[in-house]
Amino acid sequence: xxxxxxxxxxxxxxxxxxxxxxxxxLDFQATTMFWYRQFPKQSLMLMATxxxxxxxxxxxxxxxxxxxxxxxxxxxxxxTVTSAHPEDSSFYICSAETSGANYEQYFGPGTRLTVx
Amino acid sequence: xxxxxxxxxxxxVPEGAIVxxxxxxxxxxxxxFMWYRQYSRKGPELLMYTYSSGNKEDGRFTAQVDxxxxxxxxxxxxxxxxxxxxxxxxxxxxxxRALTFGSGTRLQVQP
Numbered sequence: 001x002x003x004x005x006x007x008x009x010x011x012x013x014x015x016x017x018x019x020x021x022x023x024x025x026l027d028f029q030a031t032t033m034f035w036y037r038q039f040p041k042q043s044l045m046l047m048a049t050x051x052x053x054x055x056x057x058x059x060x061x062x063x064x065x066x067x068x069x070x071x072x073x074x075x076x077x078x079x080t081v082t083s084a085h086p087e088d089s090s091f092y093i094c095s096a097e098t099s100g101a102n103y104e105q106y107f108g109p110g111t112r113l114t115v116x
Numbered sequence: 117x118x119x120x121x122x123x124x125x126x127x128x129v130p131e132g133a134i135v136x137x138x139x140x141x142x143x144x145x146x147x148x149f150m151w152y153r154q155y156s157r158k159g160p161e162l163l164m165y166t167y168s169s170g171n172k173e174d175g176r177f178t179a180q181v182d183x184x185x186x187x188x189x190x191x192x193x194x195x196x197x198x199x200x201x202x203x204x205x206x207x208x209x210x211x212x213r214a215l216t217f218g219s220g221t222r223l224q225v226q227p
Contacts, residue, residue, distance in 0.1 A: 006159070032213060041124070043204060043217040044160070059214075093159050102167075103213055107152070107159035 003027050004096045006108035013084055014116055021079045021111045023094030029074035030096035034105065035067070038091040050077040084115040119143050122205055122218030131227050135192040139205035139218045142186065146207040146216070149181050151190045154202045154220065163203075164190065195225045 003026040013019050023033055031052045036044040048069050049057045056069035066088075068080040077096075081088055091112055095105040122139045129135055137151075148167055152160035164179040166172045166188075172179045178191040188207075192199055205218040 002162075004159070034214070043122075043219040044215075046214050049214060091157075095159075097213060102148075102165060103208075104150075104162060104165055105215060106162060109159045110157070112157070 002098060002104070002106040004094065004106050004108040006094055006111050008111060009109060010112045010114075012114045012116060015085055016083055018080055018082045019084055019113060021081075021092055021094075021113075023077045023079070023096070023108050025075045025096040025106075028096070028098055030077075030098070031074060032097040033071060033077040034095045034097070035069060035077075035079050036093045036095065038093060038110070040091075044093060047079075081113065084113070086115045089113055089115045117142060118219075119216050120205065120207060120218040123221055124219055126222040126224055128224045128226060129195055131195060131197060131225055133195050133225075135190075135195050135199070135223060135225075137190040137192075137203050137205075137221050137223070139188050140186055141188075141207060141216075143207075143209070143216070144183075144186065145209040147210045148208045149179070149188050150206040150215070151177075151179055152204040152206060153199075154204060156201075160204055195223075197225045197227045199223060200225050 005024045007022045033050040035047045050071040052071045058064045071077040093110040095107045120141045151164040154160040169183045176193045180189040202220040204220045206215040
């Protein structure tokens with residue numbers, strides 16, 4: 001149980017284009033999902049918290065107009081990187097939170113974005 | 117100073133050894149403590165989840181939390197080459213959903 005998928009697993013795009021990444025909880029409903037960014041050999045940095053049916057909450061320093069988050073259903077959240085630049089190249093990972101007192105987070109396999 | 121400190125390693129041990137991984141933290145409001153395992157180019161996998169102080173055991177894994185020292189540990193018994201991965205500690209405060217991660221320790225178990 002508690003499986004989270006991400007699509008695509010890898011994407012290469014040209015500078016100035018937009019890229020959409022999907023995060024799905026496959027066997028449970030998640031009212032809250034999280035988007036992280038991870039640079040090589042570094043830890044995960046929280047970008048935003050995505051709540052189903054409401055606006056995402058962004059961490060300090062994360063541009064909400066650049067990283068658009070939509071949590072349209074209890075099993076799907078999307079992250080769109082708009083007008084991507086080479087500095088946006090990174091490993092993007094989502095997590096979905098289970099219900100109950102523990103609020104455990106289960107992570108997707110990640111999406112490797114390369115902007116050329 | 118980072119909120120969560122973790123030795124990046126790499127930590128290299130022979131197969132069958134007992135592995136000890138540790139994190140220290142500065143935020144006394146952290147109440148929930150987790151250990152994740154991350155293989156290269158994959159997402160983190162939840163291994164252990166503990167609340168407040170104490171020990172928790174699951175198979176070959178034991179998690180310890182010492183809140184008085186702000187120190188948590190993960191022990192792996194009878195380590196296997198398949199345990200070779202990066203181990204991330206993570207923590208959160210009561211009432212807050214966001215996790216704060218350590219930088220991860222890279223473990224290599226030599227056959």
